[in-house]
Amino acid sequence: MPPRAVSSTDDIKYALLRLIREAGFHPGERIGSERELSASIGTTRERVRQVLDELEAEHRVRRATGRTGGVFADDGRIQRQLNTTESVPALLRQQGKSVETHIVRSDIALATPYECRNLDIETGAGVFRLERLRVVDGEPWSLEKSTMPARRFPNIATHDYTGSLYGVLEQHYGTKSSTAKETLEVAFADADQAMLLGVSIGHPLIEIRRTAYDVDDAPFELAHDLFRADRTRVHTQRYGANWKRSPDTRSARSNRSGNPRIQPSKAVQPSKEQG
Missing domain, CATH: 1.10.10.10 (Winged helix-like DNA-binding domain superfamily/Winged helix DNA-binding domain)
Incomplete structure (x- = not known):
């Protein structure tokens, strides 16, 4: 009928x-x-x-x-996919959201021991630090920090980062993301984070830390992203035992810096680019 x-x-x-x-x-x-x-x-x-x-x-x-x-x-929350490295602006556009990107920090600094180990660079090397605030539908949503080796990307601080970071890296330096390792935790906003995100101190946040690798399996970005938990829903997809992954070659790759290197436990195979 x-x-x-x-x-x-x-x-x-x-x-x-x-x-x-x-x-x-x-x-x-x-x-x-x-x-x-x-x-x-x-x-x-x-x-x-x-x-x-x-x-x-x-x-x-x-x-x-x-x-x-x-x-x-829908319930108004923003969907954050973990199984893709598609750019944040692209993901937001797919959800019909309007996004503004504000640059909080953009400079060259001395790498910390942690950054030297995980970016496989020598002690005393310079890094480019980029911090951006994403405002979605007129309200703060995320605070995203990226750190990259300055020597690998000459004049990296001179580009426009209100769009896609990975788009800049591919267009100007020929660097494409191949794999990424991400960890997710619950965090709580400190005073600076609360001010930027428009929440109270102690407000719950979703914290994602990422190491991105290029097609030659070399690390080129460390990222630390904070998302307002009240506005975010995280999606991921698990694979069965028959999922074919490429061999992990990171353990075989020479450590050019001489720093002790902690091997990642699992690499997520992305489909597109993030940034």
């Missing part, structure tokens, strides 16, 4: 919300396309689109374009 046609905006909105509720869609789950939803409740795509505009403004759904696009259940 075909669905009973609905006509008023309120009826369409009620029908869509009932569909989400009765099907038990969780935030981030795909509900369907505009065409599928209009057919399901017996109305036109134009009217469904008008109601989806309202629901999106209320953070009850979000829409995305492309091959994996459609209408998704």
Whole structure:
């Protein structure tokens, strides 16, 4: 039996919300396309689109374009994927979010012993430190710090980093991210972080630390990202025992700096670029 046609905006909105509720869609789950939803409740795509505009403004759904696009259940949180190194601005655009990037720090400094070990550079080498604040839909969302060897990237401090960091590295230096190791923890905002992120001291944050490797398996970036926990949902994907990974060649690679090197336990194979 075909669905009973609905006509008023309120009826369409009620029908869509009932569909989400009765099907038990969780935030981030795909509900369907505009065409599928209009057919399901017996109305036109134009009217469904008008109601989806309202629901999106209320953070009850979000829409995305492309091959994996459609209408998704939502609660206003921003989706952060761990299984991709696609740029943060690109991920936000896919979720229909507007993003502004503010440069907090951009300078050359002396590398710490930790940075020397993990970037495989000599003691006393210089590093480029970049700190950026992401503001999403007019509200602070994340504080992202990146550290890279200055000798490898001449004049690195002269570029525009309000867009994609990895885009700059590929365009100007031919460096592409091949693998990345990330760890995730819960953190709590200190005074400086709270001021930048617009939260109170002690506010819960999602902390992600990353080491990125190029196609030659050389580390080129250390990253320390903080996301507001009240605005973020983290997604990851696990693989079974038959997942084929390339051999870990890091243990065989010569340590040019002579610093003791702690081997990563697992490399995440990304699909695109981050930054």
